[in-house]
């Protein structure tokens with residue numbers, strides 16, 4: 484079964500919140516209950532300008548059910564006053580922030596269930612997600628370690644803007660990464676709100 488890429492409009496994305504958090508829990512190897520505690524953060528992100536989201540859905544052959552979410556990527560246009568944006572802004576010099584962060588699309592979550600990793604799904608999700616924004620650049624933070632995600636971003640052309648940055652309450656060291664974007668069409672179904 485090859486998962487299908489689905490562009491998630493705001494309401495459809497909101498309806499999938501539990502699935503999004505379950506994918507996050509599995510990919511990041513945290514308990515589902517811990518992931519569910521992020522529900523309020525996700526709910527706040529649903530209100531952000533320029534929200535774009537893509538899911539990878541596995542459908543059971545012969546069934547017309549909604550299918551199972553096995554991967555997800557989403558982000559939005561960041562702005563001053565938002566916690567993550569301000570943390571990252573403080574880690575960059577003036578020129579770097581002006582070039583890469585202002586008006587940028589911030590990739591907030593990007594996860595594939597372990598059983599589906601390494602099959603090209605992450606690359607397809609990210610490529611689809613970034614085609615949905617007309618922002619000139621994309622930025623994200625990722626743990627600054629030799630992870631699959633770090634290798635993914637390196638081979639996909641993301642560049643390091645800053646390294647060894649810390650977020651309050653998290654002992655890990657993070658890198659700030661950015662990518663210059665060229666908008667283009669994408670081959671994916673669009674999931675409209677069902678209500």
Ligand SMILES: CC(C)(COP(=O)(O)OP(=O)(O)OC[C@H]1O[C@@H](n2cnc3c(N)ncnc32)[C@H](O)[C@@H]1OP(=O)(O)O)[C@@H](O)C(=O)NCCC(=O)NCCS
Pocket residue numbers: 510511593594595596599600601602603604605606607624625626630631632634635636638
């Ligand atoms: C990061 C993640 C979303 C990538 O999804 P994926 O489906 O595994 O990625 P793909 O199969 O599309 O692989 C894309 C690239 O990643 C790298 N990659 C994937 N699997 C790899 C592996 N086992 N070893 C080394 N590099 C690997 C390669 O560069 C690969 O490109 P290539 O196949 O052309 O060589 C996924 O691994 C994941 O969910 N990781 C855990 C959660 C996480 O860290 N998310 C990011 C938070 S910032």
